[in-house]
Amino acid sequence: MSATRTHNFAPAPGTNRGQYTQLSSDPKGENIVYTNGRSVFVRNLKNPEQSWEYTGHSATATVARFSPSGFYVASADVNGNVRIWDTINDEHLSKLEVRPISGKINDLAWDSESKRIIAVGDGRDKFGHAFLYDSGSSVGEIGGHSKAINGVSIRPVRPFKAVTASEDGTVNFFNGVPFKLATTLKDHTRFVHAAKFSPDGSHFVTVGADGKIFLYKGDTAEKLGDLNVDPDTHKGSILAVSWSPDSKHVVTSSADCTAKIWDVAAGKVVQTVTFSDKSTFLDQQVGNVWTAAGYIVSLSLSGDLNYLEVGSAKPTRVIKGHQKGITALAKVSPTNLYTGSYDGLVLRWDLTSGVPQPVQGAGHSNQVNDMVSVGGKVVTAGMDDTLRVIGEGGFDSAVVSTKTVPKAISSAGTLAVVASVGEVTVLRDGRKVSSLDIPYSGSAVGVHPSGATVAVGGEDGKIHTYAVDASGSLKEQGQPMDANKAPLTALAYSPDGSLLAAADTQRKVLVFEAASGKLKLDEWVFHTARVNALSWSPSGKRCVSGSLDTNVHVWSVDEPMKFVAIKGAHLDAVNGVTFLDEETVASGGQDGALRIWKLKY
Amino acid sequence: MASGVDVDSECLNVFQDLKLKKKYAYIVYKLSDDMKQIVIDQAVEKGTYEEFIKSLPKDDCRWAVYDFVYNTSDGERHKILFYSWSPDTARIKSKMVYAASKDALRKKCDGVFTEIQCTDLSEVAFQTVHDKVNRMSA
Numbered sequence: 001m002s003a004t005r006t007h008n009f010a011p012a013p014g015t016n017r018g019q020y021t022q023l024s025s026d027p028k029g030e031n032i033v034y035t036n037g038r039s040v041f042v043r044n045l046k047n048p049e050q051s052w053e054y055t056g057h058s059a060t061a062t063v064a065r066f067s068p069s070g071f072y073v074a075s076a077d078v079n080g081n082v083r084i085w086d087t088i089n090d091e092h093l094s095k096l097e098v099r100p101i102s103g104k105i106n107d108l109a110w111d112s113e114s115k116r117i118i119a120v121g122d123g124r125d126k127f128g129h130a131f132l133y134d135s136g137s138s139v140g141e142i143g144g145h146s147k148a149i150n151g152v153s154i155r156p157v158r159p160f161k162a163v164t165a166s167e168d169g170t171v172n173f174f175n176g177v178p179f180k181l182a183t184t185l186k187d188h189t190r191f192v193h194a195a196k197f198s199p200d201g202s203h204f205v206t207v208g209a210d211g212k213i214f215l216y217k218g219d220t221a222e223k224l225g226d227l228n229v230d231p232d233t234h235k236g237s238i239l240a241v242s243w244s245p246d247s248k249h250v251v252t253s254s255a256d257c258t259a260k261i262w263d264v265a266a267g268k269v270v271q272t273v274t275f276s277d278k279s280t281f282l283d284q285q286v287g288n289v290w291t292a293a294g295y296i297v298s299l300s301l302s303g304d305l306n307y308l309e310v311g312s313a314k315p316t317r318v319i320k321g322h323q324k325g326i327t328a329l330a331k332v333s334p335t336n337l338y339t340g341s342y343d344g345l346v347l348r349w350d351l352t353s354g355v356p357q358p359v360q361g362a363g364h365s366n367q368v369n370d371m372v373s374v375g376g377k378v379v380t381a382g383m384d385d386t387l388r389v390i391g392e393g394g395f396d397s398a399v400v401s402t403k404t405v406p407k408a409i410s411s412a413g414t415l416a417v418v419a420s421v422g423e424v425t426v427l428r429d430g431r432k433v434s435s436l437d438i439p440y441s442g443s444a445v446g447v448h449p450s451g452a453t454v455a456v457g458g459e460d461g462k463i464h465t466y467a468v469d470a471s472g473s474l475k476e477q478g479q480p481m482d483a484n485k486a487p488l489t490a491l492a493y494s495p496d497g498s499l500l501a502a503a504d505t506q507r508k509v510l511v512f513e514a515a516s517g518k519l520k521l522d523e524w525v526f527h528t529a530r531v532n533a534l535s536w537s538p539s540g541k542r543c544v545s546g547s548l549d550t551n552v553h554v555w556s557v558d559e560p561m562k563f564v565a566i567k568g569a570h571l572d573a574v575n576g577v578t579f580l581d582e583e584t585v586a587s588g589g590q591d592g593a594l595r596i597w598k599l600k601y
Numbered sequence: 602m603a604s605g606v607d608v609d610s611e612c613l614n615v616f617q618d619l620k621l622k623k624k625y626a627y628i629v630y631k632l633s634d635d636m637k638q639i640v641i642d643q644a645v646e647k648g649t650y651e652e653f654i655k656s657l658p659k660d661d662c663r664w665a666v667y668d669f670v671y672n673t674s675d676g677e678r679h680k681i682l683f684y685s686w687s688p689d690t691a692r693i694k695s696k697m698v699y700a701a702s703k704d705a706l707r708k709k710c711d712g713v714f715t716e717i718q719c720t721d722l723s724e725v726a727f728q729t730v731h732d733k734v735n736r737m738s739a
Contacts, residue, residue: 485689508721522659526723561651561726 003554003566003585003597009354010041010051011592012303012321013287014060018255020150020193020239021287021299022063022107027070029245029292032305035061036323039571039591040075042087045295048305048319049354053593054092055571056083062105062121067114068156072133074117076105082119084133098136100129106149107194112156116177120164122148128164130179140179144172151194155218157201163221165192171206171214173221183221187214193239198247203264205250207238213252215264227262232269234260240298242290251296251308253285259298261310271310275300320358322347326588329533329576330371330378338378338390339576339588340368346380346390349594351580360394374411377430381406381418389430400425400432410454410491412447415468417454419445424456426472433472438464446491446500448514453477455500457488463502465517483510483519490533494540499557501543503531509545509555523560526553535578535585544585546574552587554599564599604701606632608639608709615644616710619668620681627653627667630706636698639664639706650727657725660690662699664706666713671731680714680734683707687720714738 013034043051064075084095101123120128128142147167155161160176171185190209197204213227236256261271276283287299296308303323306315324342337349344364347356364382371380378390387400404421416427419442444457462480486506511521529548552566570589618624629642665684719725
């Protein structure tokens with residue numbers, strides 16, 4: 001009776017418009033490190049379906065960086081906490097937890113000996129702090145700025161120097177160790193976004209919102225010039241810069257929807273990668289990293305990770321993902337899934353490769369509330385009061401509008417039934433055939449596998465059953481089932497149609513006999529918060545539920561008190577679960593990740 | 602005896618048998634039908650924890666004493682536990698009277714390790730109780 005995680009499909013990095021996003025890599029350069037929500041993700045660049053996460057932060061994480069030794073990661077969040085944790089054990093034991101500044105931390109830098117860390121950001125009394133990684137004691141003063149600091153870098157060779165890039169338009173140069181202000185560089189005219197030392201320590205570059213790329217000598221901070229004078233210049237704010245491992249090139253990412261690779265000695269662009277002909281803000285480039293293994297990755301505002309290469313005017317590979325929590329999940333086949341998220345993005349997953357593709361066409365403008373597979377197609381219900389159908393080529397242009405917000409959707413054969421606030425809508429082959437006004441607020445729906453009966457759960461805590469006639473009209477039958485004392489959240493008929501599982505907001509999953517409406521099982525009460533999703537196994541002997549308490553439980557009909565608990569399956573909440581086969585479960589959660597679990601009974 | 606309910610003397614005798622002679626695995630107490638007296642619902646000599654859970658009614662309250670047996674690294678341990686079973690689905694009057702009368706019975710039962718208050722199966726499950734007992738004896 002246990003479950004093991006076989007796959008962890010990470011979400012895309014979290015981004016903010018007009019702000020840079022910190023990307024970094026492990027010392028070998030094979031994995032990329034980024035944050036999304038409270039989680040830190042470490043993801044393989046060659047096989048992006050492989051990843052692991054760290055979930056120790058209690059607030060939105062902003063930056064994570066590997067120590068040059070590779071044994072520790074320092075990560076920080078919007079509350080100013082820096083956590084240093086080890087990478088060797090799966091538990092990621094905490095080495096140190098400090099709060100160097102009293103506000104959002106924007107950037108962290110390790111020195112090349114993996115001993116000192118500089119954290120910078122937007123604190124109330126100071127904007128930066130230098131400290132030892134093991135004791136937290138101070139190793140200098142990071143001062144001299146009047147506004148938040150955006151970026152920091154430490155010279156990787158002795159004598160140690162440090163540079164900070166600030167929103168007050170200045171770059172400060174520090175001597176070390178202990179770090180002490182040496183010079184203030186006032187070359188930029190607007191926000192400075194990043195400052196980076198080259199790996200050999202000979203130079204550093206700074207980039208800013210004024211579209212300038214200044215190059216300085218690494219030991220004296222003597223200005224060598226502006227790179228962005230090549231005729232082929234960036235036309236907008238430059239948000240990120242990274243050095244190549246050989247210290248000869250830099251890559252810059254800009255809000256003008258391009259990334260450029262520069263030859264530093266010649267001061268020339270060697271490659272421009274354009275992401276969009278029209279300036280759509282989703283293609284703005286907000287972060288980048290050039291890893292030791294030679295991968296160049298630039299991040300779009302949409303969360304796309306774009307692999308760049310010298311000699312290619314287009315990204316050689318684009319990895320997409322959810323940036324926001326997954327709110328709906330639909331299984332088409334054991335290797336094929338669709339997921340929808342809080343921001344309306346719908347992705348199609350081929351689980352054999354683990355890399356998702358976005359569904360083409362006009363989709364939902366905001367949260368996807370529920371989705372279900374109907375005879376080869378997928379019907380989605382959105383917070384924008386529409387139902388949309390996904391076929392082979394993407395979203396169909398035909399849209400079914402509902403009078404009120406559709407909350408839940410369920411299907412059998414070619415029939416799909418939608419429960420919305422005040423209405424039940426019946427679709428056949430993706431077209432609306434009938435609807436029925438209901439005097440309560442519908443929040444869950446289940447269609448009997450025969451297609452002849454529909455169960456609708458309401459926020460009144462009752463399950464109403466309706467008969468479906470040949471024309472698709474609904475007629476209420478019998479007394480509502482009222483054993484759930486709280487608003488219903490999910491309903492599911494077992495594959496043979498004999499049982500109906502009902503989940504509610506007061507953490508209960510009850511099982512009824514479908515024919516008589518009699519309560520059969522009331523032992524499935526081990527969740528500690530609202531239950532969000534239900535799915536039956538193909539045999540109908542087991543049922544899986546996902547809950548706000550972050551857990552996934554796999555229940556057994558034959559032994560109701562014995563269940564498999566997957567604790568902490570998703571940070572914050574589990575929003576969607578489905579059986580792929582009798583021993584495999586897929587789950588999607590508020591952390592934006594999709595996970596596959598192998599069960600052993 | 603806040604509710605004025607009296608405890609049948611047999612209740613205590615059975616408890617003593619469980620505690621001193623280890624005669625019973627568990628005892629379930631209830632209020633008599635006229636709600637005047639606490640009486641024995643059942644006293645079971647041999648029974649598993651699953652059978653004990655099944656003996657708790659779904660829609661009415663009970664008290665129970667269970668001789669909880671579990672294994673630690675140092676060997677087997679016995680703890681006598683007192684359960685107050687009060688499911689959500691019970692009638693409100695029943696829940697009120699049981700809560701008000703609990704002390705009458707509880708005070709008479711000397712040597713109880715701890716009380717378990719439970720409103721549904723997740724709180725009475727072996728693992729939950731085991732964790733609590735372990736935590737308290739650690």
